[in-house]
Amino acid sequence: MSSKLKLGVIGTGNIFRGAHLPVWLGHSEVEIVALCDVAMDKAQAIANQHGISHVYNDYKEMLANEQLDIVDICTSNAYHAQAAICAIEAGAHVLCEKPDATNSADAEAMAAASIRHDRILMAIRNNRFTSTSSFLRKYVDAGHMGDIYTGRCGWIRRRGIPGKGGWFTTKELSGGGPLIDLGVHFIDLAMWLMGNPKPVAVSGATYCKFAESSLSDSIHSQFGEKNSEGTFDVEDLATGFVRFDNGATLQIEFSWASNIEEEMNFLELRGTKAGFSLRNGDAKLFTEIEETLCMVVPQLKKQADFGHASQINHFIDVVRKRSQPIVTPEQGVDMIKLLAGIYESARLGREIQLT
Numbered sequence: 001m002s003s004k005l006k007l008g009v010i011g012t013g014n015i016f017r018g019a020h021l022p023v024w025l026g027h028s029e030v031e032i033v034a035l036c037d038v039a040m041d042k043a044q045a046i047a048n049q050h051g052i053s054h055v056y057n058d059y060k061e062m063l064a065n066e067q068l069d070i071v072d073i074c075t076s077n078a079y080h081a082q083a084a085i086c087a088i089e090a091g092a093h094v095l096c097e098k099p100d101a102t103n104s105a106d107a108e109a110m111a112a113a114s115i116r117h118d119r120i121l122m123a124i125r126n127n128r129f130t131s132t133s134s135f136l137r138k139y140v141d142a143g144h145m146g147d148i149y150t151g152r153c154g155w156i157r158r159r160g161i162p163g164k165g166g167w168f169t170t171k172e173l174s175g176g177g178p179l180i181d182l183g184v185h186f187i188d189l190a191m192w193l194m195g196n197p198k199p200v201a202v203s204g205a206t207y208c209k210f211a212e213s214s215l216s217d218s219i220h221s222q223f224g225e226k227n228s229e230g231t232f233d234v235e236d237l238a239t240g241f242v243r244f245d246n247g248a249t250l251q252i253e254f255s256w257a258s259n260i261e262e263e264m265n266f267l268e269l270r271g272t273k274a275g276f277s278l279r280n281g282d283a284k285l286f287t288e289i290e291e292t293l294c295m296v297v298p299q300l301k302k303q304a305d306f307g308h309a310s311q312i313n314h315f316i317d318v319v320r321k322r323s324q325p326i327v328t329p330e331q332g333v334d335m336i337k338l339l340a341g342i343y344e345s346a347r348l349g350r351e352i353q354l355t
């Protein structure tokens with residue numbers, strides 16, 4: 001491996017430009033050598049701005065021509081698995097945006113490729129990498145929560161459908177609506193803070209009630225390109241219930257559009273010694289002090305991003321063998337199986353066993 005890691009990027013849309021590119025540009029151990037986007041003009045514009053010499057519209061060509069050490073995948077969801085497997089087979093370590101894949105077979109194939117070729121595969125779980133999440137993890141690891149036995153999490157938007165008619169709302173390209181889009185973030189955070197129990201059974205319901213509505217009063221609808229002639233065949237609300245192998249349970253709720261009082265993301269975990277809530281990034285602890293139930297508000301430094309910079313730095317530490325991965329392919333397989341199970345449960349109207 002050369003002194004600087006050679007990076008190739010697949011997919012140069014919003015999340016790459018906004019959250020990945022600034023970190024890569026500032027990373028002393030990484031050189032961006034090639035960009036690829038099927039919409040080549042997007043990649044070309046970034047390349048021109050930052051003096052990146054090689055631009056492609058076909059990632060297989062990029063992987064064949066460039067000797068890449070690392071590949072960052074930021075395409076729409078349906079292409080993550082194939083791009084990751086091709087990059088791993090070409091010898092690169094892979095960082096891949098969430099969700100890992102749009103179905104369980106693809107998630108398993110990605111994980112298997114990473115083992116077979118001894119390459120790192122890390123999906124983005126940026127919410128684990130905020131200062132608040134790190135604090136909560138330390139609090140849990142120190143045993144202050146006791147036995148964590150149940151929780152609730154969600155990300156509920158009033159009006160925030162990303163790119164209506166574009167890839168986000170087209171199941172073939174996205175794998176689903178807010179459950180796979182937003183659910184990955186907070187179900188993952190819950191499971192990580194619960195100590196990564198194995199999900200064993202799920203139950204869920206999905207609804208699509210806003211496909212025909214023209215209302216769009218949320219900043220979150222800025223994600224994705226709209227297409228008035230396009231498809232909307234995913235849910236706009238999902239609710240569900242997850243059972244884990246250790247007896248713990250998790251209630252979930254994710255919406256892109258819903259007639260509710262307030263938009264928020266949240267996570268509550270309840271343990272035998274304490275509980276906590278995380279609401280729009282602000283944490284509160286609930287515990288007994290001197291036989292009195294108290295609410296403790298940690299005074300944490302606000303951070304500028306949502307964890308991408310810390311996770312990208314961690315990925316490089318893992319590639320350089322300075323750290324063990326915090327996010328593993330096996331956890332990705334569990335996550336995609338869980339989400340697929342909820343969709344299956346919603347379709348069949350009954351609980352689905354995952355193991």
Ligand SMILES: NC(=O)c1ccc[n+]([C@@H]2O[C@H](COP(=O)([O-])OP(=O)(O)OC[C@H]3O[C@@H](n4cnc5c(N)ncnc54)[C@H](O)[C@@H]3O)[C@@H](O)[C@H]2O)c1
Pocket residue numbers: 010011012013014015016036037038039042057059074075076077079097098099124126181223224225306
């Ligand atoms: N972690 C987060 O907080 C977060 C936030 C937003 C989006 N995302 C994820 O990032 C990914 C991209 O989302 P986005 O909002 O940037 O979408 P986007 O549509 O803005 O960008 C996707 C880009 O990928 C390109 N692309 C699609 N298929 C390709 C292929 N086969 N080869 C090369 N390029 C291809 C598209 O032309 C587009 O430029 C999604 O998986 C999404 O779930 C993550």
